[in-house]
Amino acid sequence: MKHVIIGTAGHVDHGKTMLIKALTGIDTDRLIEEKKRGITIELGFAHIEFDDHTQAGIIDVPGHEKFIKNMLAGAGGIDLAMLVVAADEGFMPQTVEHLDILTLLGIRDGVVVITKTDMVDEEWVEIVREDIAAHVKGTFLEGKPVLPVSAYTGQGIPELKKELQQRVSRVAVRNEQIPFRLPVDRVFSKDGFGTVVTGTMIEGNLSVGDPVELMPSGQRAKVRTLQVHNHSVEQAYAGQRVAVNLAGLRRDAVVRGDTLCKPDTLRLSRMLDVRLTDLKDSHRIIENGSPVHFYHGAAAHIAKVVLLEQDTLEPGQSGFAQLRFTEPVAVKRGDRFVTRFYSPMETIGGGVILDDCPPRHKRHQPEVIRALTIREGGSAGAQLQQLVEEYGYALPTAQTLAQRQSMPEEEMVQSLEDLVNSGALLEILPRRYLAAPLYRKACRSVEQVLAEYHKANPLHAGMKVAALRQKALRGAELKEADAILTAMLRGGTVTAIADRCALPDFRVVLTKRQTALRQKLLDSYRKSGREVPFVDDLYASFPNNERDDCKKVLENLVSCGELVMLTPQLFYHKDVYEEVCALTRDFFEGHPAFTLAEYRDLLGTSRKYALAILEFFDKTKVTKMVGDHREVIGSL
Template identity: 35%
Template sequence: MIVGTAGHIDHGKTALVRALTGVDTDRLPEEKARGITLELGYAYQSRETGGILGFIDVPGHERLVHTMVAGATGIDFVLLVVAADDGPMPQTREHLQVLDLLGLECGAVALTKTDRVSAQRLAEVEVDVRGLLSRTGLAAAPLFPVSVVTGEGVADLRTHLHAAVPPRSDRIDDRRFRLAVDRAFTLSGTGIVVTGTVHSGHVRPGDLLRLTPSGREARIRGLHAQNEPAEIGVAGQRCALNLAGSELHHTEIRRGEWVVAPDLHLPTRRFDARLRVLPDAARALRHWTPVHCHLGAAHLTGRVAVLEGDVIEPGGIGLVQLVLDEPVGALRGDRFILRDQSARQTLGGGRVLDPEPPTRGRRRPQRLALLGAFAEPEVTTAVARALPLANEGLGLDRLARHWNLDPATLADLAALPETVAVGASAGGMLFSVDVWQAWQARILQTLAEEHEKAPERLGPDRERLRRMAAPRLARPEFAALSDALIRSGRLMRSGPYMHLPDHAVRLSPEAERLWRERIFPQLDAQPFNPPRVRDLAGALGSDENAIRRLLKQLAGMGEVFQVAHDHFFTRSAVAHMSTLARDLQEREGAARAAAFRDALGIGRKVAIQILEFFDRIGYCRRIGDEHRVFRDSLLDLDAPSSSRPTTDHAR
């Protein structure tokens, strides 16, 4: 685990770390010349019982709070340093505020420079410190009077640190890997090295990772964990990673980037969060306030959009959206700190709830209720609360990436009671039973209204029904909904057309004879390039408008398909062409107009019209000049013969 110092400038943080470990963490010439810490410093110490303690020493100057936050993010144990002669000072208070906002509750207080004060003064400082701690998660932290001059208390503090921090070298985190970069440099004979604290997962030499938000790919050539060569680095350790990659240069890797598993490369310029404003903030936090945001080791600027009302009062908690000037890597649960526009005062801090929020409707009541559910600390509880509020469902793949979930947790989510799990091709979707049933009712109601409005048509195809009833649902989820309704007998599918079981479309006996004996043979004679309405009417010696009306009625019944304007194809022809498109996809990766044209022996214009028809009904999807049949596509045509009765389609 990692121990991080905190406290006011010149209160002896660096001297105390040196007394505890024998390591001088001030490595810059300017730091040694001025006698103050300007950058993060690091030290390590072996434990007698095994394992290694890592120390991060932070600067205490008021202008370097951003550096202190970068060091504090990811530590496990706080060592708050307060000089006994000065007592608590401004950065003592601000550092303590930051630590509390980061949720740190494990730590100790070192009262330094005890050789300079009387016992009475020491007692007074202890009272002051206890008062400061009382409102934070460190209220129960023990106090250790120490002096690096006389050595008083140093051994006791070291013993406590060794006992309080259990070794974690044997703990493997099944989540995906994330390391917050706080340094990047090159070593002769080694190459590019980045250092930071591992927030989750584990890493081994040879692993392929990405830097985010830059997106550069990197391979791990080797690593040090807790300052020793290692074959694995795990969560809770400080690691140095030797990176290799054609796009890498250490001058382009900045503090604040993350080294992550490829699936966790999710740069974002906005995220929704729950924010706590400090009780002693000078004023309320207003909507669209410019701020400095510290997340991980990153330091960015941006604005705060208050989602509930227009302000959050001092001491208040509210939902916000952070709109940043640059992208950052953020996942649900990440802690962040906000400081004012001048970077002089800490305003508050919070926890990321959604790293990829919708661009619209951020203040809708349902959206705010969903964020309230996401704020639940326990994952399964949060998802169980969120599902009834998620009308479009919750994607397991999206949750796995945004929340960095391990496989066991994902399995628990898929098995939640009162939940419908759909598909696995994109990681699966979860719906609450109530939401699922509401969508089914919406589909049936939409069909009933469509039948009433267009009784001459059998019904819409599945893709058109999706656009009518549930345009925000993806095709796989809508297919699962409609298939469940078909299995239950509440919905019927005739070819591509959806209709209610009691809906029937009938032709008059005269129209039925005209279709069966005269029109069908004409269309079937040239199935892949049948005559258009005008030519068909001329061949039959019939009124063109009457033939057009009849063909449109037949199209509504599912007997023919209107592929293009006044161009109708039989069911058997469309069935054959749909099979051909799928065969082309299997052989060549996609259905292209030229190959489709040659296979059918028709003109290019008609071939393009047929493929565009398949796109329109959702059988194919056009990507560039290619038309691809996807697994969720459906066009099941039980083509009738020319003598098939068409006067009743009710089943």
């Protein structure tokens, strides 16, 4: 079922509240002060039912200049606008400002309603109609219906209601398949219920019993009850005005401007990358470094404008900017916002959020401008590829990307598969992705590091994987780095030898003497079994002129996996080591805890050899020392 919000906008005392009452029978002025002063101060809410039994919510927003902040809070959830112009006054300053705000917030459809027609003659109504046409030219209301009505006599109300019904039927359905989000525009306590918040649900759906998170505080609660149009419901949907009764959250923990959302789906940031527009009717120039009031949903913050392309924005101009805040904000990419001049307070512009958690940018950086250009107007595939690239070696999941893009996860998976098939992305781990340009960069880094290593260590079969990860894939976590290296192995960028990597065309070249020495050492270690000589004793057994070659060949044998280094002084032939491991595995089955003496007796060696092997197992997390014995914690 479609859920639509209609919002009024217009100058103070132009009859918005009376118009809503004539359409719905509901008086949206709920405060004593509003009744007394005859103007709307706070947001008012009503709902309208059409002849086909469909419904829409209506927000009555304040028109007075002093209450513009409340108007902005209501405008953020509007699908369809009714710009109200009184017949006896025509367009006024706040009418222009409200129209600018609706345009900045991306509202694309609506009607203009001329109210109080009972106070003027038909000829005057036509003059007002011409005035309206001039003011809405170039806006989303250009060419839209202009309907004269009287809330007092009822004239024109049926025609307006019919027009609204037709336009409501054409409003696009909001996305109900992504995590819900509700900007809080009211908060109060109700006896017997506790804390209640209200707002327009702009995404997703919410059910009684669901866990929720309040941003930016991060406090969590559960939904006790839900109401839509004053009726209790089990579930609420995007596009509805919703009252949420929260269990486990105190009234003073919530303030207007907070955002209620599904836990762990919104990120906090003190910087936003945006497309910023200075309104053509603005009287202010936005300069680099200017402070502005930033309005998003029902929240208001102070931000510093950092212009990334130019030094100023003149009225009618727009450009890329980074907004920097003194406190964290909880927004999403694609959200709209409005900016007002710091002092005096007047609407000067607004725009759309391109990145909700960017790094700090320097100004006039071509690569930053290129990236933001793709974010703003690139194809869906190009934008998604760039988003994946931002995560670097972190390999974002399909779920994470779906939340960032406000897409259902399965739809995101299909989009990612298309990019993988096109070669733009690589699925390094199941449903975890790396941008192809970054993968190619990683390959070049690995090749460079290995080439330098081979040059410095020509007799080593390769570089240890741990060292390669650290030098060539800086910033990557262990699991992700290993997955990237595995992809390089599959692609032929590197080859693997034991626990080392090498370039595919690399070969160890030994001299005739080194080749003979290699075989002599292998035979010696194999024959020595479990009680091999320690390295210093081994070197001493060779003539002085062969010791340097002995050291190099020994390193070669370790790098090739022919020898296993238990300690810098003790090496085992790989066959002997496998025999020890097989014997040890059987021993572990009946001895989850054991002493050094028991293990020495198993091997039939002296204590120093048994201790060296066990310390190697401790280092590789097969065993651990507990008091005077060891316990098995891993497997061989």
